[in-house]
Amino acid sequence: MNGTTLQLGDTLYTLPASGAYALVLDEQGGDEAVDGVLTQLQQQDGDLAWLPAEGGLVSNLSLLENCLLPLRWHLRLSPADIEARCEQGLSCLGSCLSEAGWLRQRPAQASRIDRQRALCLRVLLMRPARVLISPGGLQGRFCGEALEALWPRWLSGSLLLYAGGDSSWPALPASESSVT
Amino acid sequence: MADRLFGVIRWRRLWRPPMTSVLLRQLYFTGVESLVLIIAIAIAVGGIIVNQIHYQYGQAGSETLRLLSLLTLNELSPLLTALILIARSSSAMASELAAMQVHGEIRILRRLGLSVRDYLLLPRVLGMVLASFFLSLYFSAATLLAAALAVGGFNGPHELALLGDSLPWRAVGQGVLKSLLFGLAIALMACRAGMRGGVAMTDIPKAASQSVINSLVAVFAVDLVVLLL
Numbered sequence: 001m002n003g004t005t006l007q008l009g010d011t012l013y014t015l016p017a018s019g020a021y022a023l024v025l026d027e028q029g030g031d032e033a034v035d036g037v038l039t040q041l042q043q044q045d046g047d048l049a050w051l052p053a054e055g056g057l058v059s060n061l062s063l064l065e066n067c068l069l070p071l072r073w074h075l076r077l078s079p080a081d082i083e084a085r086c087e088q089g090l091s092c093l094g095s096c097l098s099e100a101g102w103l104r105q106r107p108a109q110a111s112r113i114d115r116q117r118a119l120c121l122r123v124l125l126m127r128p129a130r131v132l133i134s135p136g137g138l139q140g141r142f143c144g145e146a147l148e149a150l151w152p153r154w155l156s157g158s159l160l161l162y163a164g165g166d167s168s169w170p171a172l173p174a175s176e177s178s179v180t
Numbered sequence: 181m182a183d184r185l186f187g188v189i190r191w192r193r194l195w196r197p198p199m200t201s202v203l204l205r206q207l208y209f210t211g212v213e214s215l216v217l218i219i220a221i222a223i224a225v226g227g228i229i230v231n232q233i234h235y236q237y238g239q240a241g242s243e244t245l246r247l248l249s250l251l252t253l254n255e256l257s258p259l260l261t262a263l264i265l266i267a268r269s270s271s272a273m274a275s276e277l278a279a280m281q282v283h284g285e286i287r288i289l290r291r292l293g294l295s296v297r298d299y300l301l302l303p304r305v306l307g308m309v310l311a312s313f314f315l316s317l318y319f320s321a322a323t324l325l326a327a328a329l330a331v332g333g334f335n336g337p338h339e340l341a342l343l344g345d346s347l348p349w350r351a352v353g354q355g356v357l358k359s360l361l362f363g364l365a366i367a368l369m370a371c372r373a374g375m376r377g378g379v380a381m382t383d384i385p386k387a388a389s390q391s392v393i394n395s396l397v398a399v400f401a402v403d404l405v406v407l408l409l
Contacts, residue, residue: 031287042293050291058285060276065201070292072197073299 006040017129020160034134034163041130041161046074049128056119056134057107063118064103071125089124093117130159198294199303206307210269214315218264222319225256226326234331242339248327249343254351255358257320258312259403262362265312266395270370273304274391277374278384286375301375305367312363313356320355358406365398 006013008023015021023037041048049070050056057066071082083097090096095117102114103121110118123131226248234244277300280286289296324343328336373391377383 035287035291038291046293048293052288052291055284056288056291058280058288059283069198070294073292073294 005044006037008037015159015161018157018159021162023161023163034132037161037163038132041132045129047129049123049126049131050134051119051123051131052134054112054115057115059107062104062106063110063114064100066107067103067118067122067125070122074126085125085127086121089121092124093121128158130161133160133162196298198299202299203303203307206304207311209272210265210308211311211314214264214268214311215318217268218261218315218319219322221260221264222257222322223326225260226252226323227330229323230327230330242342244331245324245328245339245343246346249324249347250351252320252323253347253355255355255403257323258316258355258358258362259399261312261316261319261359262366262399263396265308265315265363265366266392266399269308269311270366270391270395271388273308273367273370274374274377274387275384277371278377278387281375281377282379282381282384296375301371304371305364308367308370309360309363312366313359316355316359354406358403361402361406362399365402366395369394369398 006015006023038048038050057063058069061069067086068082071077071085077085087097090100102110103118105114107115107118229248229251230244233247277286280300286296286300289299324340325337328340330336332339370391373387373394376390377387
């Protein structure tokens with residue numbers, strides 16, 4: 001997918017189909033700035049996933065339902081395909097469906113690590129062309145270690161955008177360090 | 181014909197699997213879980229009205245049943261069902277949406293690329309409309325059966341069956357229309373109050389009470405409009 005454009009302030013950026021970029025957003029902007037970027041990207045192509053730092057889960061759904069929600073909304077997959085994706089995603093996270101009892105918990109019942117695993121699994125299930133990572137989305141004990149290993153293999157052809165007030169970028173296979 | 185066909189196709193595209201889950205949950209909480217309460221109240225209403233008309237004023241059994249069926253199918257059943265739904269489900273629906281708003285979950289859904297209208301509101305509105313219709317139906321059946329048993333004992337169901345020929349079908353149609361419109365009004369008021377919720381925890385009970393008051397006003401206004409038509 002080529003020609004992704006993004007307007008930040010007065011500047012228009014054209015981003016390549018793959019690679020990793022840090023977007024230095026207005027620190028005052030907060031959630032609205034992230035929303036602005038997401039809206040622009042969604043309007044151009046729905047093939048997009050969002051990886052937040054914390055939260056990002058709907059409280060009245062289990063972790064599994066949270067993971068499957070965007071998948072079932074955006075893609076029309078058969079139950080067998082969904083199960084296969086779950087197995088693959090979970091195996092990358094060092095688990096499997098038969099051992100994934102933690103996925104049946106509600107976000108409030110789950111540990112912080114399980115919530116982060118669910119957020120990562122949600123992105124992996126979508127296999128998106130573009131991923132927007134909120135500030136802190138790759139931090140934390142689990143994500144920091146697991147995603148460094150998973151990202152190159154799973155989403156090597158994807159465009160990764162790290163949106164935050166600073167450009168501190170974890171050890172990812174970034175082709176360029178920063179757009180702005 | 182083509183428009184109809186394309187309408188169906190569009191509807192199929194619009195309807196996505198997660199919406200079915202929300203619709204089924206809404207039907208369960210609003211419809212199935214209210215059923216015992218609705219039937220209990222319906223039986224009590226049937227018994228009370230029969231007691232008033234038949235035993236207090238000495239009206240004949242068949243005439244009592246005819247009056248009660250007219251009153252129930254046209255007015256009592258949709259209205260009392262709506263009042264129970266307002267007390268039970270409208271406030272719950274508004275609170276849930278307001279809590280989602282307060283906890284930033286509506287924003288999360290938007291960030292995931294989901295349409296809040298399609299995922300959260302449409303199945304809730306549809307669920308409430310369907311629940312209102314079916315609960316109203318059960319209410320009528322329970323009221324009339326209870327009344328028939330109270331008037332005619334074991335012969336009651338037979339007298340009830342005889343009513344079929346003398347039922348004013350326009351009134352029945354009005355009752356069905358009312359039950360659908362009441363469900364729609366309650367759901368719209370609850371969604372409106374819930375989605376208008378602010379960012380403070382105190383906005384959640386405010387949304388619930390606002391939803392109850394607005395739903396009550398809307399239901400009586402709709403009732404009046406249908407009556408005047």
